[in-house]
Amino acid sequence: MPTKKAKKKTVVELSRSSYTPYALTEGEEYMSNPQLEHFKAILLHWRQQLMEEVDSTLQLMQDEIYNLPDAADRATQEEEFSLELRTRDRERKLIRKINQALERIQKNDYGFCDSCGIEIGIRRLEARPTATLCIDCKTIEEIKEKQWGT
Numbered sequence: 001m002p003t004k005k006a007k008k009k010t011v012v013e014l015s016r017s018s019y020t021p022y023a024l025t026e027g028e029e030y031m032s033n034p035q036l037e038h039f040k041a042i043l044l045h046w047r048q049q050l051m052e053e054v055d056s057t058l059q060l061m062q063d064e065i066y067n068l069p070d071a072a073d074r075a076t077q078e079e080e081f082s083l084e085l086r087t088r089d090r091e092r093k094l095i096r097k098i099n100q101a102l103e104r105i106q107k108n109d110y111g112f113c114d115s116c117g118i119e120i121g122i123r124r125l126e127a128r129p130t131a132t133l134c135i136d137c138k139t140i141e142e143i144k145e146k147q148w149g150t
């Protein structure tokens with residue numbers, strides 16, 4: 001029997017402890033330079049975590065598959081891996097979104113709703129730094145997705 005199992009931990013969700021909530025100074029403008037720097041740091045840190053995890057899991061999976069002499073064990077293991085690979089796929093998509101968010105920071109286009117143009121809000125962005133829609137537009141989008149099943 002294999003003794004070590006593929007790790008189940010993921011960092012698809014951004015951990016709350018990885019940043020300090022931004023403290024606004026009085027009269028500070030939305031998406032001022034310090035705010036953009038703040039989000040850039042969060043996004044870079046998150047991307048780093050995700051990339052490390054993708055690497056380490058792939059390595060672990062390769063090691064494990066070679067260490068299973070029994071074909072049945074290997075089949076079970078491969079099933080587990082396909083689940084794992086789907087998680088990796090989500091992570092890669094997330095890395096792409098993080099890159100897009102970083103580009104928007106660079107272009108000074110970060111923090112505003114793609115659909116209606118209003119401010120997404122600092123607290124919402126801290127919870128979801130890759131958000132491109134304000135909460136209202138996001139809700140509408142989700143309702144549409146449910147209706148059309150896309």
Ligand SMILES: [Zn+2]
Nearest residue numbers: 113116134137
């Ligand atoms: Zn909006």
